[in-house]
Amino acid sequence: MIRKIALAALAATAVFHVAVFIQYGTLWVGALVGYQELLLVFAFLLATFWAHAPIARVFGADRLTRLPASAKALLEGSCVVLVSLVFWVVFFSLPQHFLVPSAEVTPKALRVSLAVSAVLSLFFYYFVEREHSRKNLAQELVRVAQLQKETFQAQLEALKNQVDPHFLFNSLNVLGSLIHLDPDRAVQFLGQLSDVYRALLDSGAQPLVPLGREMALVRAYASLMETRFGAALRVEWNIAPAWEQALVPPTAVQMLLENAIKHNGSTTRKPLIIKVSAAEGRLVVENNRQPRTDAVPSTRLGLQNIQRRYQHLTDRPVEIVPTAEAFVVRLPLLTTPAA
CATH class of the missing domain: 3.30.565.10 (Histidine kinase-like ATPase, C-terminal domain)
Incomplete structure (x- = not known):
């Protein structure tokens, strides 16, 4: 959990300042209130990272084996995007509607915001959560191999004693x-x-x-x-x-x-x-x-x-x-x- 919080904080800070630079040409937001959006980005990414772990477990190598690989990959990506859209509504759309009801959001800005949220979610899923799952799988394979080695040693020792x-x-x-x-x-x-x-x-x-x-x-x-x-x-x-x-x-x-x-x-x-x-x-x-x-x-x-x-x-x-x-x-x- 601490790892996810730290990663979400770093990623949110980077994403927020990149967005500020693209929009204003600077990394500094003049008003402190502007950093409220940074907190929303952090909350969005933290919830996203939290949701990615169960998705990775559902679509693990030993799950849904009857599905074709392409269909499984498409379904997995669709789940990631769907979760990101839900969190976009919770952490961006609703807060903006209730906190700044007078703000006007153009259709283009809405589409860009949705697309950025989905891309961010997919990026962090495949390059963070999947990499973490891959390392866990590698560690599990090492553990299984070591256990098999110990089992063989025990059988060999037992047979040596009897022979x-x-x-x-x-x-x-x-x-x-x-x-x-x-x-x-x-x-x-x-x-x-x-x-x-x-x-x-x-x-x-x-x-x-x-x-x-x-x-x-x-x-x-x-x-x-x-x-x-x-x-x-x-x-x-x-x-x-x-x-x-x-x-x-x-x-x-x-x-x-x-x-x-x-x-x-x-x-x-x-x-x-x-x-x-x-x-x-x-x-x-x-x-x-x-x-x-x-x-x-x-x-x-x-x-x-x-x-x-x-x-x-x-x-x-x-x-x-x-x-x-x-x-x-x-x-x-x-x-x-x-x-």
Whole structure:
């Protein structure tokens, strides 16, 4: 708003003095009362700039796509001219009629005034508002590209962790043991492993996925880890079905579970307990803290990636709350389901 006021003030001053110079051959108006017209020009331009923004949104690149380009451009220009005519009546014709009723305005002067108002409106629309919209669009394209890059990085990181030789070695060891001890559980374990990879590959390049789809990956991964660690790991769920249509960045929740398992030790007597819940528009992942004896250095790259992706999507922050007893991460759910 401040930008529009400043621009309107500068433009009004320039237009007013150009008009004075053309009419009188000087830039100075003798009587101070003459500057009342400057205020009217300022009011006209400020209202025009204010009206241009919604017009630009209505005729944006992603709007009215069924219209031919020429028809869309003609309609857009017509709207700008129509708005300028309305404001001309409000800020020039009516004030002159009521404030100076004795003044005579020739038809030629009327036509010139209308034409100048329309040309000014078109000029500022296409060279100010459209340029501003173009810059905003360019910034939006950069933001989308950056978000897509962050999403690819998250998927690559998740796939790298799952393809990691250590992960595969442990998974195959568990699978080999189950084949001899419990063939049915071995088949189940293999299915869980397959579900994890399939869900990771299916997430694609989408910046957001429904929580229900993300939870399919998370539950498959949690089942895989619970089979591997047995009673030393327990994952508790408290997510109402209504939240499943809310949106989250893909693999974000799975990465939080992976971090909890990676950085905490667990035994059957002191199991690692991970709680996943949804409430008040947030997805909460909490685990009890019991650092491993062979502590893995934390690069926090996973958390940083999640935070950067959310920064591109919303003003609501990712909340990270570490305490001596627990580590809590709250992710904003980007849509609120109907009650």
